[in-house]
Amino acid sequence: MESLAAALVNDGQTTIANALLAHYREIGVTNDELLVYLQFKRLIDQGNQFPDAAVIAKSLGESTNAVFQRLHEMLAKKLLTIESITADDQKIHDRYNFDGLYDKLAVALKKQPVSTQASEQATSENSRQKVFRAIQTEFGRDLSPIEMESISKWFDEDHYEPEVIELALREAVLRQVYNLTYMDRILLNWQKRNLKTAAQVEAERQRSIEQRLNSAPQPQRQTGANAGPKIPLFKLGEDQS
Structure with missing residues (x-):
């Protein structure tokens, strides 16, 4: 087998539901978010449950911050969650879960008003x-x-x-x-x-x-030599003569 063909076989394939490609805009997924999802799915299908955003960014020709921003938006839309699981090595690992994307797709396909x-x-x-x-x-x-x-x-x-x-x-x-x-x-x-x-x-x-x-102490009146000028006791308008 030619080396290129062997590489294609060894890298495996990523299968995407046609319904997602046809209706992703209806469930609030942008073109950029779809591309990010496809790249994450590619690595997840290869066994990496928590792919490095930097690897995704390199594949897309974007910055890591841009990929994080797409993830941020997908989390906000409930298209994505991040779960903690116990792996075979008995250690806790994080993983991306895109079930929310397909949950929304299922609702959209019912074509409810x-x-x-x-x-x-x-x-x-x-x-x-x-x-x-x-x-x-x-x-x-x-x-x-x-x-x-x-x-x-x-x-x-x-x-x-x-x-x-x-x-x-x-x-x-x-x-x-x-x-x-x-x-x-x-x-x-x-x-x-x-x-x-x-x-x-x-x-x-x-x-x-x-x-x-209300609970703050009130200022004390000064008396004696330190007292300030006396305030006249008469009212304004009274005859002061």
Whole structure:
């Protein structure tokens, strides 16, 4: 067998459902995201469950940051999750799971009319992407896949409102602590105090400020030589003659 043909056989093949190629735009997958998915699927099919983004970037002729950005968007759209599994060596490893992409494809193939629920889901995904972008902007760097997954869990498992997450981000930035662990502690603290909405958080903040002001010691009046000028006791408008 010719060397080129042997290489083609040894590298194996990646099979893609035609339905995905025909309908990927309908489920919110962009052309760039599809290419990234295909490259990841190629390596996953070869046995690499957590491919290096740098390898993908080299294949696509893009930067690693660009690949991370595509992953970020796919996580936000619930097309991708990152799981931790125990491998044969009994060590815990991460892996990419693109089942969400096919779950959405299955729904699209049913050709159900756009409903209020679908509209609400789209709004939710837009809010989620806004939070991802806000955190990335304030941190001044691209988020790692693990960080993206942590943020997704705030939405999917903890059910924090996007506005509440943004308030936690503001608190972290004010204190110049640029990590998700600190934000998570803030969110847990609010959750324990049953502060579930941005309005409740802001109201509690205002109440705390007023409480501190009311409990602050009042300035004492000075007497004797250190006392300031006396204030006349007469009222404005009275005859002062």
